[in-house]
Amino acid sequence: MDAATSSYALPGINISNSKTSKLRHDVSVLCFQRGIQVPACNRTCEITCRSSWSSDTTGSTFQNLQLRMPIQEKSLAGKTFCSAGVWTHPLSATESHSHIEEDKVGVLLLNLGGPDTLNDVQPFLYNLFADPDIIRLPRLFRFLQQPLAQLISVLRAPKSKEGYASIGGGSPLRKITDEQADALRMALEAKKVPANVYVAMRYWHPFTEEAVQQIKRDRITKLVVLPLYPQFSISTTGSSIRLLQTLFREDKILSRLPVAIIQSWYQRQGYVKSMADLIEKELQSFGSPEEVMIFFSAHGVPVTYVRDAGDPYKDQMEECIYLIMQELKARGIDNDHKLAYQSRVGPVQWLKPYTDEVLVELGKKGVKSLLAVPVSFVSEHIETLEEIDMEYKELALESGVVNWGRVPALGCTSTFITDLADAVIEALPSATAITMSTRDGDGLNQDPIGYAIKMLLGSFLAFILLVFPALKNRV
Numbered sequence: 001m002d003a004a005t006s007s008y009a010l011p012g013i014n015i016s017n018s019k020t021s022k023l024r025h026d027v028s029v030l031c032f033q034r035g036i037q038v039p040a041c042n043r044t045c046e047i048t049c050r051s052s053w054s055s056d057t058t059g060s061t062f063q064n065l066q067l068r069m070p071i072q073e074k075s076l077a078g079k080t081f082c083s084a085g086v087w088t089h090p091l092s093a094t095e096s097h098s099h100i101e102e103d104k105v106g107v108l109l110l111n112l113g114g115p116d117t118l119n120d121v122q123p124f125l126y127n128l129f130a131d132p133d134i135i136r137l138p139r140l141f142r143f144l145q146q147p148l149a150q151l152i153s154v155l156r157a158p159k160s161k162e163g164y165a166s167i168g169g170g171s172p173l174r175k176i177t178d179e180q181a182d183a184l185r186m187a188l189e190a191k192k193v194p195a196n197v198y199v200a201m202r203y204w205h206p207f208t209e210e211a212v213q214q215i216k217r218d219r220i221t222k223l224v225v226l227p228l229y230p231q232f233s234i235s236t237t238g239s240s241i242r243l244l245q246t247l248f249r250e251d252k253i254l255s256r257l258p259v260a261i262i263q264s265w266y267q268r269q270g271y272v273k274s275m276a277d278l279i280e281k282e283l284q285s286f287g288s289p290e291e292v293m294i295f296f297s298a299h300g301v302p303v304t305y306v307r308d309a310g311d312p313y314k315d316q317m318e319e320c321i322y323l324i325m326q327e328l329k330a331r332g333i334d335n336d337h338k339l340a341y342q343s344r345v346g347p348v349q350w351l352k353p354y355t356d357e358v359l360v361e362l363g364k365k366g367v368k369s370l371l372a373v374p375v376s377f378v379s380e381h382i383e384t385l386e387e388i389d390m391e392y393k394e395l396a397l398e399s400g401v402v403n404w405g406r407v408p409a410l411g412c413t414s415t416f417i418t419d420l421a422d423a424v425i426e427a428l429p430s431a432t433a434i435t436m437s438t439r440d441g442d443g444l445n446q447d448p449i450g451y452a453i454k455m456l457l458g459s460f461l462a463f464i465l466l467v468f469p470a471l472k473n474r475v
C-alpha cells in the first residue's frame with residue numbers, strides 16, 4: 001500500500017513520491033485564483049499563482065486538483081507504488097530554475113539522530129520510545145507512554161551503550177548528516193538553485209524543533225522536506241512528518257509556508273544506480289565475484305505496522321531490491337540475492353526473515369561468499385558499524401561463510417547527492433501550505449473494540465516482559 005493512500009496519509013501536505021523517470025508527463029496544470037479557474041498549461045503560471053495564494057484557499061483547490069488527476073503507476077514488478085491522490089509535476093532541473101529565483105528556498109533533511117556521547121544514550125532512547133509512532137499505544141493508554149519510555153530506556157541503555165562504545169563512544173550520524181547537508185547545498189548551488197539546507201533529527205540534536213525555528217528566523221519562503229530514508233515507514237519518515245505537521249499547524253507563519261514533502265525516493269534512477277555502483281565495485285574485491293550472494297539487510301519494523309497500520313515499508317523495500325537487481329542484471333551481473341530484516345527490539349514479531357537466522361541458514365546451506373548490503377539507510381550508523389560489521393560478520397563466519405564483504409553506506413557519494421538535488425528541484429513547484437488537520441491514522445477508527453483489546457493485551461505483555469528479569473536481555 002502506498003503511504004499516500006494508507007491510514008497514514010497526511011492530508012493537507014503535498015507529499016510526493018519522488019520518481020522522475022516514471023511519472024506521466026502529459027499532466028496539464030490549471031491555475032486557480034479566487035474561485036476563478038484559469039486554464040494555464042504552462043508551469044510558470046502554476047508556480048506564480050500558487051505562491052500568491054493564501055493558505056486556506058490553496059488547500060481545498062489543490063486537493064481537488066489532486067483528485068482530478070489520479071496518477072497510478074505500476075512498477076516493473078507489477079506492484080502499484082504511486083496511487084491516486086499524489087500529485088507531482090515533473091520539472092527537469094533546468095526547466096525549474098527560472099521559477100524559483102524569487103523564493104528563499106529551504107531544504108529540511110529528516111533523520112533519526114543518535115547519541116553524541118555515551119551519556120546521551122539513555123535520554124536518546126527515552127526520546128525514541130516516547131514517540132507514539134515507535135511504541136504505538138491506543139489513545140486510552142497514551143498516559144503510559146512516558147513512564148513506559150522511561151522504563152524501557154533505562155533497561156536498554158546498558159546494551160545500547162556497549163554498542164555505541166564499540167564504535168567510538170557515540171553515533172556518527174550527526175557528522176555524516178551535516179556533511180550530506182553541505183554536499184546537497186553545493187549540488188543545488190551548482191544547479192543554480194541556491195538553498196539553505198537544515199538538519200532535523202527526530203530523537204537527538206539538532207532536534208526538529210530547532211531546525212524549524214531556524215527556518216522561521218531565516219525567512220524561508222518555500223520548503224522541501226527530504227527524509228534521509230529511501231523508503232517510507234510510519235516509524236521513521238511518518239513520525240517526523242507528523243511532528244512537523246504539529247509544529248507547522250501551531251505557528252501562524254509556518255502554517256502558511258509552502259512545503260513539499262518527498263515521502264520516499266527508493267525508486268529514483270540516481271539512487272538505484274548509485275547502489276548498483278557500490279555493489280558492483282564491492283563484488284570485485286572477491287576472488288570469484290559471480291559466486292557471491294548479495295545479501296540485502298534492511299532495518300526491520302514490527303509486523304503490525306505493515307499488517308494492521310498499512311505501513312508501505314515492506315512493499316517499498318521489496319520494490320527497491322527488485323530495481324537494484326534489475327539494474328545489476330542490465331550490467332551483466334546476475335548473482336543470487338536475498339533480503340532479510342535486522343535490528344529487532346522487544347518481544348513482538350518483526351518483519352521476517354530475520355537477518356541473523358538467514359545468515360545461519362545460508363552458512364549451513366554451503367554459501368561461502370556473502371556481500372552484505374545495508375539498504376534502509378544512507379549513512380553509516382550503529383547498525384552497520386556494530387551490528388553488521390561485528391555481530392553478523394562473526395555469526396556468518398561461524399556458520400560456514402568464508403568470504404565476507406560489506407557495501408559502504410552511500411554517505412556523500414556524488415551521483416547520489418546530485419540525484420537528491422534533482423529530487424528537491426522537482427518537488428519545489430508542488431509546495432503548498434500545511435493547513436489541514438491530521439486524519440486519525442490508528443486502527444481505533446476502524447475496529448475500536450478489537451483494537452483496544454489487542455493493544456491492552458500488547459501493553460500488558462510488554463509490562464510483564466519488562467519486569468520479568470529472565471527476559472530483560474531480549475529488550
Ligand SMILES: C=CC1=C(C)c2cc3[nH]c(cc4nc(cc5[nH]c(cc1n2)c(C)c5CCC(=O)O)C(CCC(=O)O)=C4C)c(C)c3C=C
Pocket residue numbers: 112113114115125128133134135156159160171172173229233235236299300301302345376377380381382383
Ligand atoms: C529505516 C530505518 C529505520 C527504521 C524503520 C527504524 C525503526 C525502528 N527502530 C527502533 C528502535 C531503535 N532504533 C535505533 C537506532 C536506529 N534506528 C535507525 C533506523 C531505523 N529505525 C537508525 C539509523 C538507528 C541508529 C542511530 C545511530 O545512533 O546511529 C535504536 C538505538 C540503538 C539501539 O539501541 O539498538 C533503537 C532502540 C524501533 C522500535 C523501530 C520501529 C518501530
Ligand SMILES: [Fe+2]
Pocket residue numbers: 299343
Ligand atoms: Fe531503529
